[in-house]
Amino acid sequence: MSNQITINDVPVTALPAHKTNPDYHTDKQQVFIVGSKGIPAAYGGFETFVEMLTRFQTDDSIRYHVSRLGKDTQRYMHNGAKCFNVNVPDIGPAKAIYYDIAALKRCIDYCKARPQIKHPIFYVLACRIGPFIGHLAKEIHALGGKLYVNPDGHEWKRAKWSAPVRRYWKYSEQLMVKHADLLICDSKNIEAYIRTDYRQYTPKTTFIAYGADTKRSKLTDDDPQLLDWYAEKGLKSKEYYLVVGRFVPENNFETMIKEFMKSKSKKNFAIITTSNDEFLKKLEGKLHFKDDSRIKFVGTVYDTELLKKIREQAYGYFHGHEVGGTNPSLLEALGSTDLNLLLNVGFNREVAEDAALYWTKEDGSLATLIDKSDTLSKTEIITISVKAKERIQDFYSWSKIVRDYETQFVLD
Structure with a gap:
């Protein structure tokens, strides 16, 4: 008998734990999604993607199955998707690898026990x-199934990894490309990279972007929650530049802070990020940003409506990511913030086109752009803002992304 349980503060319907109970919807296209931390979403990009893919599902001929990183063996329904927990020991950086393998094996075994499931994805x-994917791909193909892979961004370029770990990521990417029946890239630049760097495998690829929305925050301009946050952080509406992202070197925090310190701006620079004491100490030693009262590390903001309002009320947003594909925080900024100043790399230009201003890592580039941005008229800023919102609505809305995925899944 089904019953209600709560996961990440969201009520879901628990399912019985029978391992061999029949699937009553085998006439549907069965799609097994592995690699996110699970839904209901309370994490990052992939989690939000799976949440939206299932929440806005329109094609009833698809049944989603979603793995979740969990400590028990609970099975439950959420957004019409069958979800299952995978318990993974705490083994450090290898935990994510173990999780993906264990979850994928669970999905394969599920189909083996139900021969009535035809052509699973x-x-x-x-x-x-x-x-490890070669053997698993053979099992998938023996079931009449197909292996799809989202290659994500350039994980092997991230500075946080040691040289041996970066070599592993690159080698792992190579083998995933080799064995995948289809690679779904959320960036045209990533798709071009896959087709060029791994042309020996003649990879089959397609482009389906990540999604965002342009809905305004539910909070008003004078909401006490917002005003209290401003008072605590020493900020005022439209009087700060903003960045939201992981505090890691490849997101170019050093360049953004250094250049802001060079600028003549009277505004503040609010940095919403996770803590990284080692990196923070290193940057302070090089830049001495604590001597500049405009630089404000304001911690993290987990309330989605408050964070959206903070984005909306920012004068401008900095985006310094350079190793990923279509970055969720960039889409969120384009959907919320009027003026966006982006690092001039292919990934970012592909998304924003002429709906943003661009800077490079050359000395003085961003500082000059900040000073120029401070002099823009309201009309100029509104023009840029409208273009940004149109980019999201026309090419990156969740409704469009979900339709694109459903079309791909039903095609196969």
């Missing part, structure tokens, strides 16, 4: 398990 998010 197994969609693996990211390229963590390349050295």
Whole structure:
């Protein structure tokens, strides 16, 4: 008998734990999604993607199955998707690899126990398990199934990894590309990279973007929650530039802070990020940003409506990511913030086109752009803002992304 339970503060319907109970919807296209931390979403990009893919599902001929990183063996329904927990030991950085393998095996075994499931699709998010995928791909093909992979961004370029780990990520990516029946890239630049760097495998690829929305925050301009946050952080509406993202070197926090310190701006620079004491100490040693009262590390904001309002009320937004594909925080900024100043790399230009201003890592580039941005008229800013919102609505809305995925899944 089904009953209600709560996961991430969201009520879901628990399912019985029978391992061999029949699937009563085998006439549907069965799609197994592996690699996110699960839904209901309370994490990052892939989690939000799976949440939206299932929440806005329109094609009833598809049945989604979603793995979740959990400590028990609970099975439950959420957004019409069958979800199952995978318990993974705490083994450090290898935990994500173990999780993907264990979850994918669970999905394969599920189909083996139900021969009435025809032509299942197994969609693996990211390229963590390349050295192990060959055998698993054979099992998938023996079931009449297909292996889809989202290659994500250039994980092997991230500065946080040691040289041996970066070599692993690159090798793993290579093997995932080799064995995938289809690679779904959320960036045209990533798709071009896959087709060029791994042309020896003649990879089959398609482009389906990540999504966002342009809905305004539910909070008003004078909401006490917003005003209290401003008072605590020493900020005022439209009097701060903003950045939201992981505090890691490849997101170019050093360049953004250094250049802001060079600028003549009277505004503040609010940095919403996770803590990284080692990196923070290193940057302070090089830049001495604590001597500049405009630089404000304001911690993290987990309330989605408050964060959206903070984005909306920012004068401008900085985006310094350079190793990913279509970055969720960039889409969110384009959908919320009027003026966006982006690092001039292919990934970012592909998304924003002429709906943003661009800077490079050359000395003085961003500082000059900040000073120029401070002099823009309201009309100029509104023109840029309207273009940004149109970019999201026309090419990156969740409704469009979900339709694109459903079309791909039903085609196969």
